[in-house]
Amino acid sequence: xxxxxxxxxxxxxxxxxxxxxxxTSVLGLVLLAGITVxxxxxxVSYAAYNPDLSPVNDKTPDKGILxxxxxxxxxxxxxxxxxxxxxxxxxxxxxxxxxLAKLWSVIPRLFALPPARSLTHALERISLLLLVGxxxxxxxxxxxxxxxxxxxxxxFYPLHFYGAWVFFAAFAxxxxxxxxxxxxxxxxxxxxxxxxxxxxxxxxxxxxxDLVSPRPAEPTVSRRGALWFxxxxxxxxxxxxxGQNFDGPLRRTALLAPHGGxxxxxxxxxxxxxxxxxxxxxxxxxxxxxxxxxxxxxxxxTVRLSRAQLAGLPLHSSALPIACVxxxxxxxxxxxxxxxxxxxxxxxxxxxxxxDVFVESLQRRGAFRSAALRANQVAxxxxxxxxxxxxxxxSPDHGYPARIIVPAAPGVLxxxxxxxxTFGDL
Numbered sequence: 203x204x205x206x207x208x209x210x211x212x213x214x215x216x217x218x219x220x221x222x223x224x225x226t227s228v229l230g231l232v233l234l235a236g237i238t239v240x241x242x243x244x245x246v247s248y249a250a251y252n253p254d255l256s257p258v259n260d261k262t263p264d265k266g267i268l269x270x271x272x273x274x275x276x277x278x279x280x281x282x283x284x285x286x287x288x289x290x291x292x293x294x295x296x297x298x299x300x301x302l303a304k305l306w307s308v309i310p311r312l313f314a315l316p317p318a319r320s321l322t323h324a325l326e327r328i329s330l331l332l333l334v335g336x337x338x339x340x341x342x343x344x345x346x347x348x349x350x351x352x353x354x355x356x357x358f359y360p361l362h363f364y365g366a367w368v369f370f371a372a373f374a375x376x377x378x379x380x381x382x383x384x385x386x387x388x389x390x391x392x393x394x395x396x397x398x399x400x401x402x403x404x405x406x407x408x409x410x411x412d413l414v415s416p417r418p419a420e421p422t423v424s425r426r427g428a429l430w431f432x433x434x435x436x437x438x439x440x441x442x443x444x445g446q447n448f449d450g451p452l453r454r455t456a457l458l459a460p461h462g463g464x465x466x467x468x469x470x471x472x473x474x475x476x477x478x479x480x481x482x483x484x485x486x487x488x489x490x491x492x493x494x495x496x497x498x499x500x501x502x503x504t505v506r507l508s509r510a511q512l513a514g515l516p517l518h519s520s521a522l523p524i525a526c527v528x529x530x531x532x533x534x535x536x537x538x539x540x541x542x543x544x545x546x547x548x549x550x551x552x553x554x555x556x557x558d559v560f561v562e563s564l565q566r567r568g569a570f571r572s573a574a575l576r577a578n579q580v581a582x583x584x585x586x587x588x589x590x591x592x593x594x595x596x597s598p599d600h601g602y603p604a605r606i607i608v609p610a611a612p613g614v615l616x617x618x619x620x621x622x623x624t625f626g627d628l
Contacts, residue, residue: 207417210313219418221307225425226413227384229304229432234377236297241370243290247527248363250275250283250612255558256574256628259615261359268367277582280534280609284525287612288447291529294344295443295458299435301337303428310413329375336369348459348528357569446530449473459529470592471600473532474524476613479598483566484619486598494603496587500549500625509603513589515540520584526613537607539588542580546625556580558628561606564619573615574628575608584609587620 207214253260254272262268276282311330318324343365347358354361423431445456453474466472479486487493491509498505519538525531546556559580562572579585585608589596596602601618608616 210310211315213310213416215313216310217415217417217419219415219421220423220425220428221310222414222425223383225428226304226307228429229300229307230380230384232300233297233304234381236293236300237370237373240290240294240297241366241373243286243293244362244366245271246286247283247290247612249273250286250610251615252574252576255576256560258560258572259574261357262363265363268363274576274578275610277579277585277609277611280522280584281525282610283612284447284523284531287525287527287529288444288531291344291348291459292440292444292447294341295348296436296440298341298345298439299432301341303432305334305337308413326379329372329379332368332372333376336365336372339365340369350528443529449533456530466599467597470594471597473535474530475599476524476526477568477618479602479619482563482568482619484564484598489564489598489603489619491603494621496604496620497622498545498549498625499622500546500551502550505548509589512540512587512604516544517589518583518586520586520607520609522584522607522609524613524616536592537586537588538590538593539586539604539607541583542575542585542587542606542608543583545587545623546580549625551625554581557626560624560626560628561617561620562622562624563617564621570614570617573606573617575606575611575615579608579611580625582609587623 206212209215248262249272251259251261252275253262253265254269257263312334318327340362343354343358343362346353347362352358439458442455442457443459445452445454446459466475479489495506495508496512498507517538518541519536521534521536523532523534541553542559543553543556546559547553551557556577557580558574558577560572560574565571575585586606587604588601588607589604591600596605601620604620605618606616606620
């Protein structure tokens with residue numbers, strides 16, 4: 203069976219002359235750097251939710267030791283989450299052609315027989331299975347989430363989080379085993395070109411059996427040309443994704459990235475929307491000036507304030523962006539409202555040393571109807587219960603009658619349509 207050229211288990215079945223140690227090594231080193239950045243920015247994105255603060259923020263409650271690195275998410279610089287998530291999503295999409303080319307370059311190994319020649323070889327094959335399966339799972343779920351296609355059998359957060367750890371563990375093991383070989387292959391091939399010798403077969407004999415075809419077809423493109431093709435595909439995906447991080451005409455070039463959850467319109471409220479008031483099930487009568495009251499609870503009891511009463515308190519302004527987990531973000535918008543620490547002072551806390559706060563929304567459906575903020579986020583003078591944006595009242599889609607805005611926080615923690623705030627240690 204292994205020698206029958208009609209079957210994929212035979213090395214003779216794979217005839218492309220492009221496959222070889224040099225081509226595979228170049229792609230592998232690009233992925234080594236890129237996937238490491240993806241993994242780190244993914245973990246940082248998870249930390250930004252402050253999952254250790256409150257169960258409502260923690261979408262992976264059984265993470266155990268996998269949460270060893272978590273830390274209190276800072277508020278400086280205010281663009282931190284915007285940068286992190288922009289890099290994570292844009293880089294992930296840009297690496298797709300490289301990943302597909304890498305899988306294509308090593309596909310003969312996936313069908314190699316016998317499946318295990320030794321215990322070491324069996325462990326390597328198992329790690330390869332986890333590596334390929336994990337890579338496809340992480341990239342597919344990531345792309346679906348970016349495109350707002352929530353077709354997962356469960357919540358995206360635990361699926362992507364646990365999948366990332368399985369994938370990266372296999373990736374790290376594979377990198378430890380293969381990076382020295384990849385670097386040696388590139389170094390040897392460079393020396394051979396410089397010396398104008400054709401001794402690749404002798405120097406790379408151990409790689410030849412499963413990467414280089416024993417009877418290659420006639421080449422139609424060089425290996426360098428193939429790399430340029432892969433790089434061009436990555437560049438095209440980058441150009442049609444990166445615009446999601448900017449406002450204005452450049453956002454329209456982000457053809458493969460979400461522009462937000464609704465049409466923002468024009469004027470002061472004309473910037474991207476994550477979810478509309480209609481999607482969240484907001485009752486316009488309940489959110490109206492006459493009916494709506496903000497309920498604030500703390501050490502000294504409960505305070506109820508109308509929007510007019512809130513507007514009569516000392517107001518402050520902050521220039522902050524909105525940045526979402528799907529990768530899109532806005533530029534800095536001018537928000538105006540009451541500082542969160544001043545609201546804490548209304549219910550018995552020192553404005554200079556406020557506690558955590560639990561925020562609840564009028565939102566009827568969807569995730570993050572409530573969220574918790576750490577004391578350092580409440581204490582930041584730029585953290586507001588915003589009533590206005592860019593000199594105008596909030597629109598219903600942007601959270602009227604009042605919304606949270608906190609520097610460097612994921613967009614879903616900037617709760618809209620706020621109904622209740624409970625201050626205290628969480």
